[in-house]
Amino acid sequence: MSSRSWERGVPVLVEVENLVKSFPLGRGGPVVPVLRGITAQVSPGEFVAVVGPSGSGKSTLLYCMSGLEPATAGEVRLLGRTVGSLSRNALATLRRDHIGFVFQSYNLIPSLTARENVALPARLARRRISATEIDQALADVGLTEQASHRPGALSGGQQQRVALARVLALRPDVVFADEPTGALDTESGAQVLDLLAKVPGDGRSLIMVTHDLQAAARADRVLVLRDGVIHRELDHPSADDVFTAITC
Numbered sequence: 001m002s003s004r005s006w007e008r009g010v011p012v013l014v015e016v017e018n019l020v021k022s023f024p025l026g027r028g029g030p031v032v033p034v035l036r037g038i039t040a041q042v043s044p045g046e047f048v049a050v051v052g053p054s055g056s057g058k059s060t061l062l063y064c065m066s067g068l069e070p071a072t073a074g075e076v077r078l079l080g081r082t083v084g085s086l087s088r089n090a091l092a093t094l095r096r097d098h099i100g101f102v103f104q105s106y107n108l109i110p111s112l113t114a115r116e117n118v119a120l121p122a123r124l125a126r127r128r129i130s131a132t133e134i135d136q137a138l139a140d141v142g143l144t145e146q147a148s149h150r151p152g153a154l155s156g157g158q159q160q161r162v163a164l165a166r167v168l169a170l171r172p173d174v175v176f177a178d179e180p181t182g183a184l185d186t187e188s189g190a191q192v193l194d195l196l197a198k199v200p201g202d203g204r205s206l207i208m209v210t211h212d213l214q215a216a217a218r219a220d221r222v223l224v225l226r227d228g229v230i231h232r233e234l235d236h237p238s239a240d241d242v243f244t245a246i247t248c
């Protein structure tokens with residue numbers, strides 16, 4: 001890469017350069033490109049939304065950016081480390097210590113209480129996290145009273161807030177969110193979005209895939225994907241701007 005941003009003294013948390021990702025079309029079928037040369041950077045404190053038509057490659061971009069999916073070609077750097085050159089363990093450690101994920105499906109363990117679900121990743125990662133920190137994470141998402149409830153006794157919005165508390169308790173530098181409000185009603189979705197929107201305010205970055213124009217309009221920057229390339233990039237757009245960029 002010609003001018004690495006951190007070499008110029010500009011902190012960048014996530015950087016992709018000419019990212020290409022291809023998948024085989026069915027078993028033994030031809031390999032088709034889904035991402036066809038994407039270059040983007042995300043700085044600390046930024047909220048970046050990724051929008052675009054269904055199948056344009058939004059989730060694939062998120063998974064490649066976060067190191068969950070290997071790139072077919074091009075470079076992905078997380079906190080200045082080139083993902084493709086890391087060992088599987090080093091990548092897992094980097095993700096564990098710096099990255100958080102929020103999915104549309106909350107992925108909570110049904111047999112564990114909200115508090116236990118929040119504590120689990122830290123325990124698995126052998127990270128010290130106090131009971132006070134766990135309680136604070138649940139309080140931050142407004143679920144103090146539900147701390148001992150199991151997911152089955154919580155609404156979808158509450159479950160997503162537990163999932164968010166689970167991520168935020170580990171204080172990741174970058175939070176990746178894939179349609180985090182996609183399964184929620186308007187009010188629950190707005191609550192989850194309000195909480196997510198605080199992440200960049202705390203100096204961390206939030207990268208969120210969404211179909212929700214209003215949600216995208218809260219981002220500092222919106223990447224509009226079409227057919228696996230960045231079709232438009234918008235700064236502080238309105239929901240109407242986002243709609244126009246997706247459809248035109």
Ligand SMILES: Nc1ncnc2c1ncn2[C@@H]1O[C@H](COP(=O)(O)OP(=O)(O)OP(=O)(O)O)[C@@H](O)[C@H]1O
Pocket residue numbers: 023024034052053054055056057058059060061
């Ligand atoms: N693991 C995979 N194997 C094969 N093809 C895949 C895989 N993951 C994604 N694809 C294909 O890549 C294309 C883009 O998928 P992706 O989920 O990234 O799009 P998207 O923009 O997030 O779509 P949506 O808005 O519907 O969620 C689709 O055609 C999809 O079928």
